[in-house]
Amino acid sequence: MMWTQTEPGGDAWSHPEPLGIWPAGDAVSRCLPRLDVIRDGQGRLHVIAMRSVVGADHYDHLREVMHVQQDVADGPFGAWQSLGSPHEQHNFDRRRAVGIPVAVATGAGNPLVVLRNFGTGLSARNSFGQAWGNWRDLHGGTLDGACALTLKRGITEIYATTKTGMLRWYQQAPGGPLLHDYGTLLPRPAGSVTLLEQTDGRLVMIARQPSTGWLVAHRQREAGGAWNPQAELLDTTPGYGPIVTAELPQGGGVILIQRRDDGNLSISRQPLDGSPFHPQWTPVHSGPFVHTPSAAFDTAGRLVIAVIGPDADLHTLLVDQQATEPAEPAALQAAGK
Structure with missing residues (x-):
């Protein structure tokens, strides 16, 4: 399902509508909860999902x-x-033992989809405009949750x-092959990580610390170079799930949104110029929320935070461009079914 602002930059939202046309006659499959959305080089949105079929016999599982x-x-x-899976030609046990897909737009502007395969490595499939290439094995041995x-x-x-x-x-040049780096020296995080590019070209990785649920950050020492395994502490309030980001226009930094252990959200504006992160976070109430939020800037320049609540309704919060984060605790509002 999808909701749309009734007008660009507006406060009202449409009623939920079907997202695309699902295959006719499919009454037995289910779309697993996590979707990944990217925008290609032509400005079109692509949505990647995992379809699951469960039957009485294990041969029916897909x-x-x-x-x-x-x-x-x-x-x-x-x-x-359907983009299938890396194991369409293999036995049925392999066909059902794949992870949740992750998508990214390549330097050419086309979608690339990666997921964990049965062998616990990664598999990838590229789009080339109107057609998709074959699944290929990137090898490795990972848990679920690539980024x-x-x-x-x-x-x-x-990263996985x-x-x-x-x-x-990684690629050494746009369009080049994906090469392996098994010596990052980065510690194991609790769950999937979030990657951001700083203005100087270095990457920063935001992750949760195992055992505590705290937020920490790691930075590359130089663009394309080694990582600093020493973590920077971002927040000591325990939380769970991936970190949601929305980069400010004109290089003004990035908005980070996380779920805390109490089920509510919190927001922080952080720099992307290489300067140290700060530990200030603003709580957003009206939870608990069990699903991962989303965030983007609308045409009015406002930050839009959206999340599906336990009532299966859309809940949103609009933050003015000048504030870029609530000045005091705020609450999400139901958009209406």
Whole structure:
């Protein structure tokens, strides 16, 4: 389902509508909760999901990646198509043992989808405009929860958690092959991480610390270089789940949004110029929220935070451009069913 602002930069939202056209006659499958959304080089939105089928016999079990896109930028969504899985030609046990897909737009502006495969490595599939290439094995041995980012210089980097640390796949040039880096020296985080590019080209990784749920950050020592394994502390309030980001226009930093252990959200504005992070966070009430929030800036320049509540309704918070984060505790409002 999807909700849309009734007018650009407006306060009101539409009623929920179907997102694209699901395959006709499919009454047995379910779309797993996590979606990934990216914008391609032509400004069109792409949505990646995981379709799951569960039957009485284990031969009926199936997981496959699904994809839908806008026909034109800001236009309607078309029909969902299956991207299959890396194990379509293998036994049924492998076919159902894949992770949740993650998408990123490459330097050429086309979608790239990666997921954990049965062998616990990563598999990837690229779009080349109107067609998709084959699934290919990137190898490695990871847990679920990969993270991918395409840098301003057009190269893509992928990071995934292992039992002992982090693995990295990277390009040396735009469009080049994804190479392995098994020696990042980064500690194992609790769950998936969030990647950001600083104004100087270095990457910063935001993760949760195991056992505590605290937020920490690691930075590259130089653009494309080694990581500093010494963490910076961002927040000592325990939380869970991935960190949501929205970069401010004109290089004004980034907004971080997290879920705390009490189920509510908190917001912080942090720099991306390489200066130290600060520990100030503003709580956002009206939870608990069990789903991951989303955030973006609308055409009025306001920060829009949206999350599905336990009532299955959309809850939103609009933050003025000048504030970029609430000056005092705020609350999300239901958009209406």
